[in-house]
Amino acid sequence: MKHSLFLSCCLAVCASGVFPVMAQTFSNGLPAKQIVLSQKAREALKGKQILYIEREQYAPDHHNTATLFQPGEINEASFAPGGAMRVYDVDSGKIRTLIETTEGVVRDPEISFDGQKVLFSMRQHPKDSYHLYEMNIDGSGLRQLTFAEGVSDIDPIYLPDGNIIFTSTRQPKYCMCNRHIMGNLFRMEADGANITQIGVSTLFEGHASLLSDGRVLYDRWEYVDRNFGDAQGLWVVNPDGTKHAIYYGNNTASPGGVIDGRQIPNSDLVVCTFTSCHERPWGAMAIIDRRKGVDNEAALVDIWPKESAKWVGNGNLDSFKGVGTFYEDPFPLDENNFLVSRTIWVKPGGWNITDAKSGIYYVNRDGTEELLLEGNQSLFDPMLVEARQKPVSIPMMRNFTAEEGQFYVENVYEGTHMAGVKPGSVKYLRVVESPEKRTWTVRGWFGEGEQAPGMNWHSFENKQILGEVPVEEDGSASFMVPAGKHVYFQLLDKDKKMIQSMRSGVSLMPGEVNGCIGCHEDRLATVPMGGQRPIALNRKPNKLQPWMGEEPHKFSFMEEVQPILDKHCMKCHDFDRNNRKKLVLARDKNPFFNAAYINLYVSKAVHLVGGGPAAIQQAYSWGSHASKLTEIIDGDHGSIRLSQKEKEILYTWMDLNGVYYPVYESSFSDHWAGRCPLTDEEVKQLSELTGLDFGRLNSWTRTQPAQISFDRPEESPCLDVIRNDKEKYKKAVSILKEGRKRLKETPRGDIEKDLIPCEKHQGQLRKYAVRLEENLKSNCSIAEGDKYYDPK
Known part of the structure; x- marks a missing residue:
């Protein structure tokens, strides 16, 4: 009616x-x-x-x-x-x-x-x-x-x-x-x-x-x-x-x-x-x-x-x-x-x-x-404009009351780009979510494409580890995953180092069961008949085991990696005015990320795929197995002795493609990279005072290490050329201290729980929540055999 x-x-x-x-x-x-x-x-x-x-x-x-x-x-x-x-x-x-x-x-x-x-x-x-x-x-x-x-x-x-x-x-x-x-x-x-x-x-x-x-x-x-x-x-x-x-x-x-x-x-x-x-x-x-x-x-x-x-x-x-x-x-x-x-x-x-x-x-x-x-x-x-034959009608298989679905892999060793992967070497399968981007900033970081806001050195997404499951001796795995998530899988060895990683996403509808023959298998090949049933399919699917025993949360360099560097590395790898060639692994924030993060990339301590090529990559070709940082933490590096947990965190960071920010939201939408606490006028003044073109540093192609410390403004390397000019030095330090003050008042997202999103982002998040609620109403209506329409 x-x-x-x-x-x-x-x-x-x-x-x-x-x-x-x-x-x-x-x-x-x-x-x-x-x-x-x-x-x-x-x-x-x-x-x-x-x-x-x-x-x-x-x-x-x-x-x-x-x-x-x-x-x-x-x-x-x-x-x-x-x-x-x-x-x-x-x-x-x-x-x-x-x-x-x-x-x-x-x-x-x-x-x-x-x-x-x-x-x-x-x-x-x-x-x-x-x-x-x-x-x-x-x-x-x-x-x-x-x-x-x-x-x-x-x-x-x-x-x-x-x-x-x-x-x-x-x-x-x-x-x-x-x-x-x-x-x-x-x-x-x-x-x-x-x-x-x-x-x-x-x-x-x-x-x-x-x-x-x-x-x-x-x-x-x-x-x-x-x-x-x-x-x-x-x-x-x-x-x-x-x-x-x-x-x-x-x-x-x-x-x-x-x-x-x-x-x-x-x-x-x-x-x-x-x-x-x-x-x-x-x-x-x-x-x-x-x-x-x-x-x-x-x-x-x-x-x-x-x-x-x-x-x-x-x-x-x-x-x-x-x-x-x-x-x-x-x-x-x-x-x-x-x-x-x-x-x-x-x-x-x-x-x-x-x-x-x-x-x-x-x-x-x-x-x-x-x-x-x-x-x-x-x-x-x-x-x-004419009648045409109807295709086959595929019946509804989705369960609108379930919250999970099941994935299975018959044999992780079956497929392409697995050179050098010996049977039995894969011990775990990690499930990682790539969350959607719900907001955007006016300004961006040039990480190959323009990230708005800046998220990582080179890749575009934040990451959330949903958990890990064991891989059986025959290469099979079966496990439950929350429905409606855009996820991908990584194969891990006994030390939790990544052997191979998907670079495309998969998802499950509620109650769906989906699987594959192997990792990057030939999609035109037929499934081999006969043989023994995979071990993992002879029992109930595994529940995901939380990474580090924690509830799933978005990975943060500052929260996960930096504490390890603070504990083990800062004694030798802090800012040093007498030796600017030293690798600095300090936590000090700069306009885009933090000092340690930028310097690990500039020094080429990590070998990651970044926003990598379209082609499927070979096993062991990037991540923890291919990075110099792994050689250091696994080898004899003076008196440094990392725990297995600390090593695993560093491996995981590299295998997640070296992410930094856990969130797309930010406090400084109109500023550089959507992250910098300084205004354009303040950045211009700082450039004029120090003679450094900060615009050229807003990109993954930069070769200079971190030049600014908002946490300890006086330690900023960019000040070296004006330390003897008291007037210029005082003005520059004043600008950096103002940045430090703003970051304390409105954290920009280095750690998710500390973030105070800008007003525009709060509005975008509210709209997302409203639309999510509408989708849930429709799903409940379908489950109950009712009808729900768009509000007019």
């Missing part, structure tokens, strides 16, 4: 002119410029109707995922209103407008299996958020399905069982190498009820489509000890959120992104877009055959433009910015014929909305590329 009332209100508002205009009449010439089609195109499209979107191209931004321009976020001002959803009748050449808006944007259409309805996302005006809508294909029966304020709902698709999957920012999280809002996969019922999250990776999940076996194909961007720009590939998941798995391109340096995948009808091939990290969501149109590989160029069947094949596997994260002719939203008709949005022209070197224009093209694998439609604005999302 309430939905009927809402529909009546929608139609009334529409008639008043506030709502986007809907029209069911045909118009010739106004919506689009029609092209005289060739005989080949007419034969391929005879009797067809093509639905498409007309709008401005998304404004250029930092990443290919940055198309939302969500109100209240960093790029809100880039939203470009105006657009429509139209249908083109190929035979008659007529075009009808289903819905049009001058103040908002219509995007991401998906036609129902019977061809009678269309699902889409729309934002009515710049201050509105993207919500999901559905209407009949003749333009009647418009109804709004989602209503959440301050979030973006996009990329919806129909499921065979009538439910809907879409991407949303309902779990507000931000890009770890910058400041942009990210999205995850969600599922809801056909009327908008019981919206529940089915993807929990820490960055972006989007452009969902269905495979013929009922699984959802989507593109995913994530970090776990990875480079910021080459970790975007195609993944699959069951419609209930279980069994997330790599499909193609997760460990490929080029293309930087593999997005917009759609299975070609009656084949095992997928058409998709090979794109760049720092680009709009366009690039080359490619066909891949996963049976030939999940990362390599051998899987590439065809590509447009043809010359862009040279970059597959041989370029970098942004190579596909150079394709010249850009493709997006590919829609397969069959194995040889495609519809696609393609640039008609691109202004050389252009970086504005109007510097390119796209139309709808017909493409054939024989080399034909023919413009079908050109609009006043660019055209996107072409698809046929």
